[in-house]
Amino acid sequence: MKQVPIGVSARHIHLSVEHIEQLFGTGYELNVMKDLSQPGQYAAVETVAVIGPKGKFDKVRILGPVRGKTQLEVSRSDAFVLGMNPPVRESGNIAGTPGITIVGPAGQIDIAEGVIVAGRHIHFHTDDASRWGIVDKQLLTVRVEGERSLIFERVLARVSDQYALDMHIDTDEANASGVKTGDMATILS
Structure with missing residues (x-):
C-alpha cells in the first residue's frame, strides 16, 4: 500500500x-x-x-x-x-x-x-517516487479514509531529491474530507 x-x-x-x-x-x-x-x-x-x-x-x-x-x-x-x-x-x-x-x-x-x-500535490523524495514507479508531474488518484472519506483526483506528483514525502491539500479540501495534518492518504493510481 x-x-x-x-x-x-x-x-x-x-x-x-x-x-x-x-x-x-x-x-x-x-x-x-x-x-x-x-x-x-x-x-x-x-x-x-x-x-x-x-x-x-x-x-x-x-x-x-x-x-x-x-x-x-x-x-x-x-x-x-x-x-x-x-x-x-x-x-x-x-x-x-x-x-x-x-x-x-x-x-x-x-x-x-x-x-x-x-493545486493539490504530493512531494516525493526521488527514492520514494522510484520505489513506487511515480514520475515528476504525474497525475495521481488518492483516497483519504474516515467519516467523510473521499477520492482526490488529479493530484500532482512533485519529485525531487530535496523533498520529503507529504501530500498538500488546502483547508477547503481538508474540511470536505474531514482530515487533518498527520492523517494518511493512500495512492490508488
Whole structure:
C-alpha cells in the first residue's frame, strides 16, 4: 500500500527579497517560527495583511525562505472573502493570475499577479517516487479514509531529491474530507 502523510495548508504567502524589504525595511530578514515538512522550508514569525477587492485578511503567515517571486496561496473560500477568482495552479506558476495589495509594518505594495489556489500535490523524495514507479508531474488518484472519506483526483506528483514525502491539500479540501495534518492518504493510481 502506498501511504502518504497529509499536510493541510492554510492561506500563506511567499515573498521576494525586494518585497520583504518594502514591507519590513531595508535588509530585513525573516525569523523562523517553526520548520515545515519540506526540508529548509519554514513558517516565519512575521505576517502581513492582504487586501482584495471586497475583503481582507490580517496576519497572513509568511513562509520562507524567500522566493524569486511573491505568491499568495489561498483556498477557494478565502478567495470569495477577498472578492477574487484566482486559478488553481502549481506553486510558482503565477503568470496571468490576479494581483493583490499586501501591507507590512514598513509599507504597502500592490502586486500585479501572484494569487493562486494551490493545486493539490504530493512531494516525493526521488527514492520514494522510484520505489513506487511515480514520475515528476504525474497525475495521481488518492483516497483519504474516515467519516467523510473521499477520492482526490488529479493530484500532482512533485519529485525531487530535496523533498520529503507529504501530500498538500488546502483547508477547503481538508474540511470536505474531514482530515487533518498527520492523517494518511493512500495512492490508488
